[in-house]
Amino acid sequence: MTTADIVYRNGAVFVVDSEFTIASALAIADGVILATGTDEDMDKFVGPRTVTIDLAGKTVLPGINDSHLHAVAFGLDTPPLSLDLSFPTVRSIADVVDAVAGSVAKAEPGEWIVGTGWDEGYLDECVSDPAVRPTRFDLDAVSPDNPVFLQDFSRHVSWVNSAALERAGVDEKTVVPDGGVMPTEPSGRLIGILQEGAQSLVQSALPKLTRERRTEAVRSAISILQREGITSFTDPALGPGGEDLAGGAMGEEGLSIYADLAASGELGIRVSALMLPTGMSGTAAEFDRNLSAMEPPSTVDPRMFRILGVKVFADGIPPSKTAWMHQEYVGGGCGSLCVGGDTDERRVHEVTEMIRVGHEAGHQIGVHVTGDRAIDTVADALIAAQTSHPRDDARHYLIHGDFISAQTLALLAEHNIGVNMNPTIKWTIADLEEGVVGVERAAYEWPYRSAVESGVALMSSSDAPVTTPDWRQGISTMMLRESRASGRVSGPEQTIGLADAIRTYTINAAWQDFAEYWKGSLEPGKVADLCILDGDLAAMDPHDIPSVAVVSTVVGGVEVYRASAWVRH
Secondary structure (H helix, E strand, O other): OOOOOEEEEOOEEEOOOOOOOEEOEEEEEOOEEEEEEOOHHHHHHOOOOOEEEEOOOOEEEEOEEEOOOOHHHHHHOOOOOOEEOOOOOOOOHHHHHHHHHHHHHHOOOOOOEEEEEEOHHHOHHHHHOOOOOOOHHHHHOOOOOOOEEEEEOOOOEEEEOHHHHHHHOOOOOOOOOOOOEOOEOOOOOEOOEEEHHHHHHHHOOOOOOOHHHHHHHHHHHHHHHHHOOEEEEEEEEEOHHHOOOHHHOOOOHHHHHHHHHHHOOOOOOEEEEEEOOOOOOOOHHHHHHHHHHOOOOOOOOOOOEEEEEEEEEOEOOHHHOOOOOOOOOOOOOOOOEOOOOOOHHHHHHHHHHHHHHHHHOOOEEEEEEOOHHHHHHHHHHHHHHHHHOOOOOOOOEEEEOOOOOHHHHHHHHHOOOEEEEOHHHHHHHHHHHHHHHOHHHHHOOOOHHHHHHHOOOEEEOOOOOOOOOOHHHHHHHHHHOEOOOOOOEOOHHHOOOHHHHHHHHOHHHHHHOOOOOOOOOOOOOOEOOEEEEOOOHHHOOHHHHHHOOEEEEEEOOEEEEEOOOOOOO
């Protein structure tokens, strides 16, 4: 009989097996799950060196897997590396201007001022008058000489000042990349807002990130994730297409940083990654050329770091009206695909060709796609690629899939194509979407229940730094579908239960990583990745789940985080 290294007793152990068993005890040996069951079941595994821990009613979950999270960007966007402009830290254009003024006062002449997280839907001036938008002139008043670059919460829109435009050589005569948008005043002057691929025009002028700064950002992000009970994540966009995205945070060097940290045993978390051959407004020819030239770093332990595939950008996001929709937005327009091409037909060809190239090269493909028309286009392209070039178990998936229909979900399930949704974004923008797409369509954004009932592989993620990696809020949102600002319920028919919500962050996320046979549940033989919570999750009101504390995080049987309140006996 094998002796356990650690036995946990007297808790609520969510095994996340096919029956969704909740045991009371758990045994670990050599970094893997030895057994789950009753407290008495564990007696036979206890030896003289076994550490026995009384959970005192606490919950043990499989380690949380945030399956779509930009860790380099998240680390860089964390103060003091970047101004925090998220709601409710800032609530108005005036608040943003004040924050920038404070940074200018401390900065060297000509030094860039960088911030992230502002949300036009939560800026008082814009809420009071939808015709009002942030402009470069607001920033010019406090920063006439220091260039300012502020990305919104989604990273699909940037707000800059005149000095930034001048530093980047951008003016009214600049050619806007296909799929990009640079709004102007009626007089034709640029207002200082750049959307989608147009952001690269100024991002390319930002100071280049050093390897040291990227590594610092990764370490900072991982320390935060460990405190959240997160033991795995997928960084979904690193490559030449990211050199001008998020200030370079999505550049190719991030791949080798993960590989080096894993090789030295310093990673402390399991990382999967997607390569990004081309960014927004890219073409299929560029995608093919860059993908062929990429040389992914080797990995000494694929269970700690592994590159699984490639990322493709298909369209924008609904709040900016850049998602490609079948029906017009409130106020008009249907958005478009964000790839290169001057017509819808040409852009469909480009994104379809990118998917074909990635598929035939043997990669898993994750496609950023949000609008219903773009979703249908991407679904058709993925199925066409698989049909023309059959591959066993490719596990392609849609990233976000905001306005996906029940019919498309059923089609994806039939072809083993997954969907990675973002409940914390839903919670954040539910009220705002009503003014963008109307009340009826906003209610069915991210249709969780339809996805579960379709049988599609459904994963949940934060898309950090778009939202913080708060999976507890994500579970609450899937169960309640309440919005952050008003608390209104958005599409009550699309709520799901606790078990299905937990699966999206655990065993389903492991499916996305081709890893459900070795992680994602607490079944015997799986790695001992644990998230321990202060309380019985099954007994909680869904409203209380966001406030439950993580007291310990374990990766491969090793505790990587311990709250001060967590006492091991």
